[in-house]
Amino acid sequence: MAAKTCARQVMNIWRRGQPSFLPFKELSCVRELSQCSVKRPNVGGASLHSLPGNRFSSEFLSVVSPSWACLRTKSTHEADVKISMDLGVCGMERLEDFTPLADKHLQTDVTGQINETLEQGDAGRLYAVVNIRGIQHKVTAGDVIVVKYDFPPNVGDRLRLEKVLAVGGKDFSLIGQPLLSRNVVRVDATVVEKTLSHNRAWFVFQKRRNFKKFFLYREMFTVLAINSIQVAKLSQDKGVQQLED
Amino acid sequence: MVFLTLALLRVGKNKMTPYSMREWKRVMQRRLSWHFRNRKRNCYRLSLCPVKKSLRFSTTVRPIRRRNINHLFTNRIAAGCAQHGVQYSSFMRALYESNILLNKKMLAQLSIYEPRSFQSLCEFAKKRHSELVQKGLAVALEPLPSGIITRDMIKKSV
Numbered sequence: 001m002a003a004k005t006c007a008r009q010v011m012n013i014w015r016r017g018q019p020s021f022l023p024f025k026e027l028s029c030v031r032e033l034s035q036c037s038v039k040r041p042n043v044g045g046a047s048l049h050s051l052p053g054n055r056f057s058s059e060f061l062s063v064v065s066p067s068w069a070c071l072r073t074k075s076t077h078e079a080d081v082k083i084s085m086d087l088g089v090c091g092m093e094r095l096e097d098f099t100p101l102a103d104k105h106l107q108t109d110v111t112g113q114i115n116e117t118l119e120q121g122d123a124g125r126l127y128a129v130v131n132i133r134g135i136q137h138k139v140t141a142g143d144v145i146v147v148k149y150d151f152p153p154n155v156g157d158r159l160r161l162e163k164v165l166a167v168g169g170k171d172f173s174l175i176g177q178p179l180l181s182r183n184v185v186r187v188d189a190t191v192v193e194k195t196l197s198h199n200r201a202w203f204v205f206q207k208r209r210n211f212k213k214f215f216l217y218r219e220m221f222t223v224l225a226i227n228s229i230q231v232a233k234l235s236q237d238k239g240v241q242q243l244e245d
Numbered sequence: 246m247v248f249l250t251l252a253l254l255r256v257g258k259n260k261m262t263p264y265s266m267r268e269w270k271r272v273m274q275r276r277l278s279w280h281f282r283n284r285k286r287n288c289y290r291l292s293l294c295p296v297k298k299s300l301r302f303s304t305t306v307r308p309i310r311r312r313n314i315n316h317l318f319t320n321r322i323a324a325g326c327a328q329h330g331v332q333y334s335s336f337m338r339a340l341y342e343s344n345i346l347l348n349k350k351m352l353a354q355l356s357i358y359e360p361r362s363f364q365s366l367c368e369f370a371k372k373r374h375s376e377l378v379q380k381g382l383a384v385a386l387e388p389l390p391s392g393i394i395t396r397d398m399i400k401k402s403v
Contacts, residue, residue, distance in 0.1 A: 075316040079323035079333040087327045091335040092374040100376055101369070127359065129351050136351045138358075165347055166362070173362040175369075178346040203300035214300070 124170035151222040325356030329367035339370035
């Protein structure tokens with residue numbers, strides 16, 4: 001019974017035209033519908049059924065598998081439906097021919113290539129994703145960053161930012177799981193300035209209740225200038241998953 | 246206290262408060278309302294409520310702003326993923342399960358300013374998925390139909 005009503009609701013959306021947004025409350029009925037269907041979703045992606053724009057494909061009906069208990073927020077749902085579905089993108093493409101990530105030859109190849117580029121100095125301008133106090137910054141040499149609230153280092157101190165999540169250059173990128181080791185990356189910074197922010201207002205007001213609070217506050221800022229990012233050559237012995245460019 | 250002009254000295258310490266000095270109140274108000282439209286910009290009485298409103302908004306909208314920005318990041322990542330044939334939710338799941346802790350802000354920036362790094366992340370997600378499928382976890386990943394069992398399925402589970 002539930003499946004029938006769900007099917008009718010889904011068909012109505014199709015008849016109305018461009019179903020650019022599935023209303024959030026109908027999500028449960030769509031999941032039921034996918035469970036009722038015997039046809040498997042086309043994971044390979046190589047058939048008429050999975051052409052872009054096909055509103056009768058099972059990808060349109062299938063939802064993220066129930067084994068992943070995720071927070072399906074409205075933004076997530078919109079991102080999946082509006083952008084991915086309109087372009088005819090299914091959950092994940094299955095690659096037919098590929099070398100697995102743990103393949104030794106692939107790893108040595110990639111590390112060899114990266115070491116070559118580093119030797120020749122072809123890396124170019126490097127960027128690094130650095131985590132300072134829980135906030136991630138994408139940083140290059142010569143950048144200026146602001147760290148909010150009380151930060152112990154004084155003006156003129158040279159710092160080494162150790163929590164590096166990713167590093168990249170012209171032809172390669174290294175992504176840590178979750179962090180890159182100290183032996184591979186080095187990000188140097190100097191403390192340039194310690195100031196206060198501009199005056200920020202805090203004003204709370206409730207009408208007809210004689211309630212209002214107003215105060216101005218200034219937050220402490222520390223300004224860091226990034227001096228350099230250095231990447232060392234990678235050892236070819238360790239079994240680490242490498243990402244190519 | 247230093248009085249820079251004789252006029253100010255004449256007025257004296259006692260009277261130099263926003264409550265008693267008419268011009269002070271207007272000057273302080275105009276610092277907040279100079280960019281408004283119409284008479285709210287120039288007239289003190291008419292700008293009292295709008296200034297209160299603007300201050301209230303600037304305070305109460307802070308968590309909402311965070312939410313909107315997060316939403317924007319989500320959409321940007323999804324658009325970048327879709328160009329490489331991956332859905333947003335599958336992509337984020339793959340990163341989470343392989344212990345890559347780049348947050349949404351960073352992923353959105355990479356998708357715009359470092360397209361090749363972002364592409365390599367998408368390829369990584371696809372390869373990981375294919376590996377899982379090859380290992381035989383495809384059956385676990387696909388949603389099960391309720392009560393309908395085919396001969397094909399029985400053979401696979403055994």
